Amino acid sequence: MTPATSTQSELAAGSDAAPVPKGLSQTQRAVRDLREMIVNNHLPPGSNYLETELAEMLGMSRTPVREAVIVLESQGLVESRPRRGVRVLPLSxxxxxxxxxxxxxxxxxxxxxxxxxxxxxxxxxxxxxxxxxxxxxxxxxxxxxxxxxxxxxxxxxxxxxxxxxxxxxxxxxxxxxxxxxxxxxxxxxxxxxxxxxxxxxxxxxxxxxxxxxxxxxxxxxxxxxxxxxxxxxxxxxxxx
Amino acid sequence: MTPATSTQSELAAGSDAAPVPKGLSQTQRAVRDLREMIVNNHLPPGSNYLETELAEMLGMSRTPVREAVIVLESQGLVESRPRRGVRVLPLSxxxxxxxxxxxxxxxxxxxxxxxxxxxxxxxxxxxxxxxxxxxxxxxxxxxxxxxxxxxxxxxxxxxxxxxxxxxxxxxxxxxxxxxxxxxxxxxxxxxxxxxxxxxxxxxxxxxxxxxxxxxxxxxxxxxxxxxxxxxxxxxxxxxx
DNA sequence: GTGTGTGTTTATGTATACGTAATAATATGC
DNA sequence: GCATATTATTACGTATACATAAACACACAC
The missing domain is CATH 1.20.120.530 (GntR ligand-binding domain-like)
Structure with missing residues (x-):
């Protein structure tokens, strides 16, 4: 839904090629799937999920889930609260x-x-x-x-x-x-x-x-x- | 697929207080310190660092460093490239x-x-x-x-x-x-x-x-x- | 020299282990 | 019954383990 924009200038050294990842990493998959579920209302606003739950839902360990949550948090879609789980942010x-x-x-x-x-x-x-x-x-x-x-x-x-x-x-x-x-x-x-x-x-x-x-x-x-x-x-x- | 702890929003409930963390977490510290170093030019634009290096610099393990990098990446300050380390983004x-x-x-x-x-x-x-x-x-x-x-x-x-x-x-x-x-x-x-x-x-x-x-x-x-x-x-x- | 193949090194992605602080549960006192 | 103290549970933050694929080096053929 939100393609990341690549507007980055390469350093003078023309050595670098685009670092094309063949298959998505677990973190990328988690970001994609969670965002999809959130914007399409499958994870309703205000609902809370423990990291473990999300990990189980997505079939991966907590590590990539945590990383994905940070991304989604920076996009204003969720909020991670110390011991209350990850909350899908409602809009007032x-x-x-x-x-x-x-x-x-x-x-x-x-x-x-x-x-x-x-x-x-x-x-x-x-x-x-x-x-x-x-x-x-x-x-x-x-x-x-x-x-x-x-x-x-x-x-x-x-x-x-x-x-x-x-x-x-x-x-x-x-x-x-x-x-x-x-x-x-x-x-x-x-x-x-x-x-x-x-x-x-x-x-x-x-x-x-x-x-x-x-x-x-x-x-x-x-x-x-x-x-x-x-x-x-x-x-x-x-x-x- | 475990159901959410509380799929019900705790909306109206004014129960929540601010989740005040007493001391910064390692991740927060990493974000603060790295940003500080980047904007003040202590980590020069275009320079690269392995996660391990940053972890050692900051006196913590790779985990919080990775999380901090994701935050800084979303702010456009660094770029993490598969096997080339974390690069401080130069501005053209x-x-x-x-x-x-x-x-x-x-x-x-x-x-x-x-x-x-x-x-x-x-x-x-x-x-x-x-x-x-x-x-x-x-x-x-x-x-x-x-x-x-x-x-x-x-x-x-x-x-x-x-x-x-x-x-x-x-x-x-x-x-x-x-x-x-x-x-x-x-x-x-x-x-x-x-x-x-x-x-x-x-x-x-x-x-x-x-x-x-x-x-x-x-x-x-x-x-x-x-x-x-x-x-x-x-x-x-x-x-x- | 240039290209290709093979072996080695190593940075990363991900899983897992683990201590701790926060919460819940229980017991205790009045 | 209500408040407080005590214990048990557990979710998270962080460290660590580990397999894998990328980069590198080197050997070899031509």
């Missing part, structure tokens, strides 16, 4: 606000940047496809497909900015709110306006109107945030 | 660009936010002190003291935005460029203009002019970035 409305604030800012900046440079044909095509998929999903009222295409659209825009660190942060924060989005995507009204927003935004980018792209993105994300938080509260969720 | 001009791009955006946003809310007297006082310290350091031409007060000023502004996640990212990115800043702070011309920038910026915040605060901050950081990158290049550093 306040957490959502914080995350969306950063997300809005960085994504809007990416949109601004994308508008300031010419778009490669392949990139443009990929975005157009995402837009079409969103319309298709909307027509068929397939909310999961819509959410997936929506994510793809926003991810592509961020990548257009060409800043690996920015992409990494956005990916990580998106993971953190994924649960809330999937929960509300079925509760919200049909995202017709959202699709229109996307088109307007991309048009602004294509037109090279950076200021408009930024403004549209900020508005789009702000509305999305308010919608999600409102839905969660009106349905009685104080934590997700 | 491109890396600086990426980091400053995120930093500029998030700090400018923080300034904008700070301008949109009333400032508490204590906060205002703290910022004023930082400003005074910068002037004092400038008068005495104490570059280290100036850099320290400058950092304090910017940190305070970010905290005024009241977003913990934003603060965490900015802190982490500041760590990554700390080396470069300290290296150039002695090479750059006297930061007279910088001090004036700071005052103008803070005045805009106090006046509640969010747009101006943002614009000033963007300009300030952009100039700082160009200054640093220019200095590094003109002095022949391609990596720091």
């Amino acid at each position: 409305a306040r957490d959502m606000e914080e995350i969306y604030e950063v997300l809005t800012e960085l994504e809007a900046h990416a949109a601004e940047r994308a508008a300031s440079a010419p778009i490669k044909a392949a990139d443009r095509e990929a975005v157009e496809t995402a837009l079409r998929d969103m319309d298709l999903a909307l027509a068929g009222d397939d909310r999961e497909a819509w959410a997936q295409a929506d994510k793809r659209f926003h991810d592509l825009l961020v990548q257009l900015a060409g800043n690996g660190r920015l992409t990494a942060i956005v990916d990580s924060f998106n993971d953190q709110v994924h649960r809330a989005r999937m929960l509300t995507v079925r509760l919200r009204p049909s995202p017709t306006k959202s699709n229109q927003d996307h088109r307007d935004l991309f048009n602004a980018i294509l037109a090279g109107d950076a200021a408009k792209a930024r403004a549209l993105h900020v508005r789009h994300r702000t509305e999305a945030k308010n919608l999600i938080i409102g839905l969660l509260e009106s349905h009685g969720f104080h934590q997700v | 001009a491109r890396d600086m660009e990426e980091i400053y791009e995120v930093l500029t955006e998030l700090e400018a946003h923080a300034a904008e936010r700070a301008a949109s809310a009333p400032i508490k007297a204590a906060d205002r006082e703290a910022v004023e002190t930082a400003l005074r310290d910068m002037d004092l350091a400038l008068a005495g031409d104490d570059r280290e003291a100036w850099a320290q007060a400058d950092k304090r000023f910017h940190d305070l502004l970010v905290q005024l935005a009241g977003n913990g996640r934003l603060t965490a990212i900015v802190d982490s990115f500041n760590d990554q460029v700390h080396r470069a800043r300290m290296l150039t702070v002695r090479l750059r011309p006297s930061p007279t203009k910088s001090n004036q920038d700071h005052r103008d910026l803070f005045n805009a915040i106090l006046a509640g002019d969010a747009a101006k605060a943002r614009a000033l901050h963007v300009r300030h950081r952009t100039e700082a970035k160009n200054l640093i990158i220019g200095l590094l290049e003109s002095h022949g550093f391609h990596q720091v």
Whole structure:
């Protein structure tokens, strides 16, 4: 779900090649599987697990589990508390606000940047496809497909900015709110306006109107945030 | 597959107190000490260390060292490569660009936010002190003291935005460029203009002019970035 | 000299061992 | 019954053990 970005410069010595690992290490597997289980709500927010339990669940010893937990902790998905186990972090409305604030800012900046440079044909095509998929999903009222295409659209825009660190942060924060989005995507009204927003935004980018792209993105994300938080509260969720 | 100890969230329960650890764990100590050594250039960029070496340096076994390395890796300070040891990541001009791009955006946003809310007297006082310290350091031409007060000023502004996640990212990115800043702070011309920038910026915040605060901050950081990158290049550093 | 094969060394990934501090359980006193 | 002291349990932090695969060295063929 979150591909690690490789934006690292190699030292002057051109000696080093990429250290390609053939099969995933246990730690990497643990990170992947645990993240997958957390963002897809298989490990519910607020639940606790002992290291031993996780190790048994994943069929490995405690060592790689501990290492994976550190990674996930740094991504804000879990919290490891001395003797109470590893806790899947729930999101409060306040957490959502914080995350969306950063997300809005960085994504809007990416949109601004994308508008300031010419778009490669392949990139443009990929975005157009995402837009079409969103319309298709909307027509068929397939909310999961819509959410997936929506994510793809926003991810592509961020990548257009060409800043690996920015992409990494956005990916990580998106993971953190994924649960809330999937929960509300079925509760919200049909995202017709959202699709229109996307088109307007991309048009602004294509037109090279950076200021408009930024403004549209900020508005789009702000509305999305308010919608999600409102839905969660009106349905009685104080934590997700 | 053992079920979770308590698959039920202990949400509402205000039962939990802060899990205060009396003495740092070895892992925490390793994180603190290694970070300290890295940002202060005691472990030079590009240098490699075997886990065993670090363990010996820190007087502990490999286990906590490995855990610390994972943390520092997630903060972009080191890279652990399969059989080549832990490498202190050097920063290229491109890396600086990426980091400053995120930093500029998030700090400018923080300034904008700070301008949109009333400032508490204590906060205002703290910022004023930082400003005074910068002037004092400038008068005495104490570059280290100036850099320290400058950092304090910017940190305070970010905290005024009241977003913990934003603060965490900015802190982490500041760590990554700390080396470069300290290296150039002695090479750059006297930061007279910088001090004036700071005052103008803070005045805009106090006046509640969010747009101006943002614009000033963007300009300030952009100039700082160009200054640093220019200095590094003109002095022949391609990596720091 | 260049390339290939074989043996050796060793850094790492992972499992396991183990002491300790925190929690739970039990007993004791009032 | 409730509070406190005492003991037992156990989850974790850390050290250690160990197998494996990568890097290295060296021999050999051409």
